[in-house]
Amino acid sequence: MTKGLWDRETVATMLMAAYAPLAIVWLWFDGVDGAARLVLALVISGGWHLVFMLARAQPPSLAGAISALAVAMLAPEELGLIRLTLGISFGAVMGELIFGGWGRNVVNPATVTLSFLGFGFPAFGWPEFVQPVIWAVLPAAAIGVATGVMPAAVIAGAAVVTGLAAAAGLPLVPVLPAAGIVLVLLVCDPVTSAATALGRWLNGAFFGGLVCLFAYGWDGAAPLQMAVAAALLSSLAAPLFDEAAIEMWHLRRRRRLGRS
Amino acid sequence: MMPCLAIGAGLSPRIQSPCVTGPDGQEHITEEAGITAPAGAALRVEMLVGEGEGVAHGQPVARCRDHPEVCFTAPMAATVASIRLHPGRKLSEVVLFRDSGGDSHHHPTQAETPAALRRLMQGAGLWQSLRRRPFGGMPAPSETPSALVVMAADTRPHAPDPRRALKGHEEAFSRGLAALATLTEGPVILCQSRGDALFDKGLAGGRITTVGTGPRHPQGLAGFHIHAHTPAALDCPVWDIHAEDVAALGDLLATGHVAATRLVRVAGAALRESRVYRTQPGADLRGLSQSLMLPGPHILLSGSALDGRQAHWLGANDRQVTALPREAAPGKRHWFLTALTRSALPKPVIPTSALTQAFGAALPAVALVRALASGDDETAMKLGVLSLLEEDVALADYVLGGEADLARLLRAALDRIAAEFAS
Numbered sequence: 001m002t003k004g005l006w007d008r009e010t011v012a013t014m015l016m017a018a019y020a021p022l023a024i025v026w027l028w029f030d031g032v033d034g035a036a037r038l039v040l041a042l043v044i045s046g047g048w049h050l051v052f053m054l055a056r057a058q059p060p061s062l063a064g065a066i067s068a069l070a071v072a073m074l075a076p077e078e079l080g081l082i083r084l085t086l087g088i089s090f091g092a093v094m095g096e097l098i099f100g101g102w103g104r105n106v107v108n109p110a111t112v113t114l115s116f117l118g119f120g121f122p123a124f125g126w127p128e129f130v131q132p133v134i135w136a137v138l139p140a141a142a143i144g145v146a147t148g149v150m151p152a153a154v155i156a157g158a159a160v161v162t163g164l165a166a167a168a169g170l171p172l173v174p175v176l177p178a179a180g181i182v183l184v185l186l187v188c189d190p191v192t193s194a195a196t197a198l199g200r201w202l203n204g205a206f207f208g209g210l211v212c213l214f215a216y217g218w219d220g221a222a223p224l225q226m227a228v229a230a231a232l233l234s235s236l237a238a239p240l241f242d243e244a245a246i247e248m249w250h251l252r253r254r255r256r257l258g259r260s
Numbered sequence: 261m262m263p264c265l266a267i268g269a270g271l272s273p274r275i276q277s278p279c280v281t282g283p284d285g286q287e288h289i290t291e292e293a294g295i296t297a298p299a300g301a302a303l304r305v306e307m308l309v310g311e312g313e314g315v316a317h318g319q320p321v322a323r324c325r326d327h328p329e330v331c332f333t334a335p336m337a338a339t340v341a342s343i344r345l346h347p348g349r350k351l352s353e354v355v356l357f358r359d360s361g362g363d364s365h366h367h368p369t370q371a372e373t374p375a376a377l378r379r380l381m382q383g384a385g386l387w388q389s390l391r392r393r394p395f396g397g398m399p400a401p402s403e404t405p406s407a408l409v410v411m412a413a414d415t416r417p418h419a420p421d422p423r424r425a426l427k428g429h430e431e432a433f434s435r436g437l438a439a440l441a442t443l444t445e446g447p448v449i450l451c452q453s454r455g456d457a458l459f460d461k462g463l464a465g466g467r468i469t470t471v472g473t474g475p476r477h478p479q480g481l482a483g484f485h486i487h488a489h490t491p492a493a494l495d496c497p498v499w500d501i502h503a504e505d506v507a508a509l510g511d512l513l514a515t516g517h518v519a520a521t522r523l524v525r526v527a528g529a530a531l532r533e534s535r536v537y538r539t540q541p542g543a544d545l546r547g548l549s550q551s552l553m554l555p556g557p558h559i560l561l562s563g564s565a566l567d568g569r570q571a572h573w574l575g576a577n578d579r580q581v582t583a584l585p586r587e588a589a590p591g592k593r594h595w596f597l598t599a600l601t602r603s604a605l606p607k608p609v610i611p612t613s614a615l616t617q618a619f620g621a622a623l624p625a626v627a628l629v630r631a632l633a634s635g636d637d638e639t640a641m642k643l644g645v646l647s648l649l650e651e652d653v654a655l656a657d658y659v660l661g662g663e664a665d666l667a668r669l670l671r672a673a674l675d676r677i678a679a680e681f682a683s
Binding site for chain 1: 273275489490491493496565566584599600602607608609610611612613614615623624626627642643658659660661662663
């Protein structure tokens with residue numbers, strides 16, 4: 001049989017290509033510190049993939065490198081080797097590998113890692129990004145959407161809600177850069193975001209709504225912390241949005257056709 | 261005209277093949293032909309002729325043991341060369357050698373009532389060109405469909421254009437369509453590519469509606485149109501039929517003779533040149549392709565590169581022959597590496613736009629794939645699996661690199677549903 005391209009590793013490769021502009025610009029400005037964090041995250045994540053390959057015959061995935069990039073970019077600063085190792089291990093194992101690997105997980109392993117580090121070690125500060133890194137989100141999203149590996153409706157849903165909130169006068173300007181990076185790196189993961197058209201709009205809108213809510217009412221939190229918390233909650237709610245979307249699709253068909 | 265699935269929905273997979281050369285639709289009757297059971301079906305038959313006997317074109321050669329009124333007919337005047345049956349008298353193949361200048365069998369053309377039309381179609385071997393959903397296969401002789409879908413569009417890569425197949429047979433098509441409409445009291449839907457209307461508006465009392473299809477696959481498959489306009493259910497079977505077979509019915513009603521040829525495209529990467537022939541049903545695939553082949557090992561498929569299967573004879577409902585280079589057997593991996601990476605579960609499917617479009621953006625593709633993979637038949641039924649057959653998921657299988665094995669999962673789900681819900 002002649003074969004198409006879109007197996008699991010092709011999708012992971014296309015995602016890596018999409019994130020390449022963001023990763024390059026971030027490494028350019030973050031220098032050796034960033035590179036060291038990325039290497040550490042790659043080694044730990046790769047190690048756990050190897051363990052699960054040996055223990056459960058689970059083929060490793062390039063998606064582990066994407067999670068490592070997200071963790072290296074977004075993890076709280078000055079955590080130290082042990083805490084970072086603990087966080088990455090928790091995220092990779094509990095967030096992804098015990099479910100059967102990338103494609104069967106319900107929460108993005110990087111989101112799990114960042115939430116674990118954020119809640120577990122609240123004293124450490126969250127990173128801030130320079131303007132070029134923030135703007136590099138745009139080509140990343142454009143490549144991801146153009147190749148079909150990132151859900152455009154999630155981005156559109158988040159943009160509509162945050163746009164409306166900003167127009168209504170909410171103080172979103174400090175939060176938006178971090179929210180944009182988290183949206184592209186964590187929320188747009190094709191596996192853990194909603195998988196139906198309506199569900200994706202709701203998923204994006206919910207993330208945008210949570211970012212607005214936190215920006216309005218969460219005093220003392222860093223913008224990135226708010227965005228990561230919003231990403232965690234929205235990915236937990238994604239199956240609910242899918243279920244609702246499928247139920248509505250089903251009802252619409254029943255009304256129009258009399259059966260499904 | 262009702263709207264098509266969605267604007268621009270679907271994909272255009274590029275399957276390598278040389279351009280069409282030679283006369284368009286040249287008649288090419290192969291010296292051998294085979295009568296086989298429809299794909300996936302195991303039909304118990306009673307032979308009406310023996311080996312070595314001569315048969316006229318259109319003469320019944322075998323009939324179903326369970327439904328004796330349904331006959332298999334000879335696709336050309338021929339001598340019966342061999343009869344192969346599986347245990348239980350299940351039809352494997354009947355091989356025919358062509359007799360040039362042989363006769364054509366005349367069927368009685370009185371088909372004023374639906375019952376008489378059924379008898380005519382079943383006796384003339386046209387019943388096999390009907391396909392029912394759910395579950396596939398030809399319908400039971402007495403079944404009444406809740407809707408009938410006629411496909412005058414085909415978007416499989418390198419499929420011959422049904423409009424070309426109907427050229428010169430427009431009147432027969434209208435006659436056949438009007439007759440077919442009497443078999444159901446439900447809607448009759450004609451799916452056609454953009455272009456002129458294929459029948460007069462008042463035909464069959466205006467019961468026939470037209471649905472437009474786009475150029476991308478799978479918009480030219482019956483399954484997604486049935487799903488969109490008249491979904492099949494356990495108690496609401498829906499039939500579909502190719503427009504060329506409807507024209508053949510029209511010809512049969514007018515003349516009493518079964519159509520001798522159908523339009524078939526021979527394509528694929530293992531060919532020097534591609535051709536569009538008019539050939540007999542059950543034609544010998546080697547006979548059709550031998551003069552066109554490139555040197556080297558190859559395989560011949562009856563059907564398209566997406567949903568075809570390796571065969572010797574052209575399938576009952578196939579209109580494509582695909583010749584592909586035979587791929588070398590993959591090198592043997594080290595057993596330790598295989599043990600490490602080949603877990604029992606198939607690799608998961610990642611939701612992408614490609615997957616959504618492979619289902620014509622007609623249904624929640626990811627949810628359906630997950631339901632099939634996990635064996636959740638009730639959810640799969642809710643999502644419309646009863647309207648689909650293997651050919652409808654072939655594009656998704658292709659897009660996903662063949663790892664998801666959706667056609668096999670779909671067949672397993674349909675078999676389970678047939679056993680658990682439909683009995």
